[in-house]
Amino acid sequence: MQISSSKLNQIIFYKQKLSAPVDDPMQAVESLFAIQNQYPSTACQVLWARTKKYTPGWIEEKLYTEKSLIKTWNLRWTIHIIKTQDLPVLISSCNAFYYQRISSILLKQKKLSQERIEELNSEIKSFLCDSPVTKEYIHSKIPHLTENFGDSWGSEFKLLSFKGLLNIVTGKKNKTGFVRTDMWIGKSLPVIDIKQAYGILLEKYLNGYGPAQISEFAYWAGVQKKHAETAVNSIKHKLIKIYDKNKKEFLMLKQDLSLLEDTLPEIPEILILPKFDVLNLFSKNKLIVTDDSIKKLIFRKAGQIEAVILINGLAGGTWRMTKTSSKISFNICMFGKISKKIKMELERRFFSLADLYGIKECSFVYE
Numbered sequence: 001m002q003i004s005s006s007k008l009n010q011i012i013f014y015k016q017k018l019s020a021p022v023d024d025p026m027q028a029v030e031s032l033f034a035i036q037n038q039y040p041s042t043a044c045q046v047l048w049a050r051t052k053k054y055t056p057g058w059i060e061e062k063l064y065t066e067k068s069l070i071k072t073w074n075l076r077w078t079i080h081i082i083k084t085q086d087l088p089v090l091i092s093s094c095n096a097f098y099y100q101r102i103s104s105i106l107l108k109q110k111k112l113s114q115e116r117i118e119e120l121n122s123e124i125k126s127f128l129c130d131s132p133v134t135k136e137y138i139h140s141k142i143p144h145l146t147e148n149f150g151d152s153w154g155s156e157f158k159l160l161s162f163k164g165l166l167n168i169v170t171g172k173k174n175k176t177g178f179v180r181t182d183m184w185i186g187k188s189l190p191v192i193d194i195k196q197a198y199g200i201l202l203e204k205y206l207n208g209y210g211p212a213q214i215s216e217f218a219y220w221a222g223v224q225k226k227h228a229e230t231a232v233n234s235i236k237h238k239l240i241k242i243y244d245k246n247k248k249e250f251l252m253l254k255q256d257l258s259l260l261e262d263t264l265p266e267i268p269e270i271l272i273l274p275k276f277d278v279l280n281l282f283s284k285n286k287l288i289v290t291d292d293s294i295k296k297l298i299f300r301k302a303g304q305i306e307a308v309i310l311i312n313g314l315a316g317g318t319w320r321m322t323k324t325s326s327k328i329s330f331n332i333c334m335f336g337k338i339s340k341k342i343k344m345e346l347e348r349r350f351f352s353l354a355d356l357y358g359i360k361e362c363s364f365v366y367e
Contacts, residue, residue: 001242003260008211008244009287009313010267011259015208016279017050019265025051025058029069031208034080036276037071040174041321043081045274048356056356064169067185071168073154073161076222077102079168086204087164087181088189092197093231094221095162102159110148120148121160128160130184132169132177164189198227199234203253209282211242211250216283270342271310272319272349280305288315294335309334309346319350326361328354333367 013019017028028050029035035043048054059081062069070084077098082090106112112120123142127133135157139145149156157178160166164181171177182188192200205217218228232239232251240257242250273279279287280298288308289295294315298306309317309332317334330350338346347364354362 001240001260003211003242003244003250005244007260008250010264011211011256012209012279012287013267013313014259014264015210018271018279019267021050021052023052025054026062026068029081029083032278033086033204033208034075034082035278036075036281037079037081039275040170042274042276044356045353046277048353049271049273049277054356056358070181070185071170072166072181073158073168075220077158079154084185088192089197089200089204091162091164091189092192092194093201094223094227095164096194097223097227099159099162102162106149110150112148116148117159120145120156121163121165124156124160125165125180128166128178128180128183130179130186132171132175132179134175134177138178195230195234198231202228202231202251203235203238205282206239206251206253206256208278210256211252212283213248213250213285216285217251219284220282267313268310269312270345270349271313272346272353273308273310275307276305277308280308288313290314297333297335311338311342321353323357323359326359327363328357328359328361329363329365331365331367 010019015031017031022028025047028047032046032050035046037043043059044054044056047059059069063071063081068084069081070087071079071081072087074080074082074090074095103114103117106117107114120142124138124145127138127141138156145156157166166178167181167184169177169179169184201221202217205220206212209216209220214228214232215225217231218225221227238254239251240254242252242260244250286295286299288310289298298308298315298318300306306318307320308315309319315335316338317332319333320331322329322331332346347362350364351362354360
């Protein structure tokens with residue numbers, strides 16, 4: 001079965017909720033599975049781009065009151081927001097791999113044995129509870145943490161996070177704190193078999209990012225080819241293979257086969273996506289760029305991924321935002337000339353984004 005590149009892109013934008021925004025932000029979260037969140041503004045902007053009307057404070061309500069969402073280190077060793085009920089899937093799949101990798105690095109670079117690593121983890125865990133404690137507090141109680149784990153932010157907490165024992169909570173005045181996960185959510189997490197966990201992870205990936213190549217799944221999950229193959233074998237009965245014109249193989253969920261024939265919504269003429277948007281993280285094969293010179297302007301050194309403006313599904317520019325209590329300034333760098341019509345619609349979309357912060361006054365600087 002063959003698929004054209006235009007149909008492939010159309011399906012992905014549809015599954016990403018970019019061409020078919022949803023009423024309930026949780027529907028978008030379920031489809032995306034994990035939203036990268038190094039920057040506090042990223043997650044709400046990701047959901048704003050995928051919902052008909054995003055309500056400010058929705059994420060905070062789900063994170064800190066309902067606790068149906070949780071923020072922690074997981075995919076590719078980075079901070080993501082996920083559904084709390086999905087955490088066991090990560091713990092038993094890619095997180096277990098990350099734990100082994102970091103333990104090996106600590107043994108090589110810091111001469112820390114596995115026994116010593118577990119002792120340090122136990123020390124940290126002993127100071128965690130259902131209320132957030134700061135990094136500074138924990139270091140005041142365990143002064144030798146930096147000596148053992150290095151000074152990279154959060155490095156001392158990642159191993160506990162990968163085991164599902166610690167998550168991140170933003171407290172008063174945006175102060176970052178850490179809690180013990182089982183105490184925070186009020187229950188212990190179930191244990192899932194590793195093969196089953198990888199299978200669930202692949203199914204959830206294809207549900208939001210498929211059709212996709214097996215290498216794209218491995219890239220997104222931050223795992224090796226053998227882990228990706230374990231995932232495929234676990235849910236082989238749910239998968240079908242399709243091919244593009246160059247005979248590249250893609251995996252697709254059988255339940256999605258109708259999408260190949262369905263008339264799907266067109267990719268919107270203009271989309272505004274934040275830094276580290278999930279659309280730019282699900283594959284090494286960057287969907288939104290066809291020109292290497294443009295790719296360098298978006299996917300920068302040190303893993304930085306710029307906020308982008310998409311014109312008909314392709315990168316047309318980047319943007320940055322400077323916000324005060326009463327005004328937002330948008331700095332826009334387009335990669336080529338745009339029509340007055342596009343400019344007017346673009347600024348209308350940015351005014352809509354400003355509404356997310358309750359701000360009416362906007363200015364625009366075109367670089």
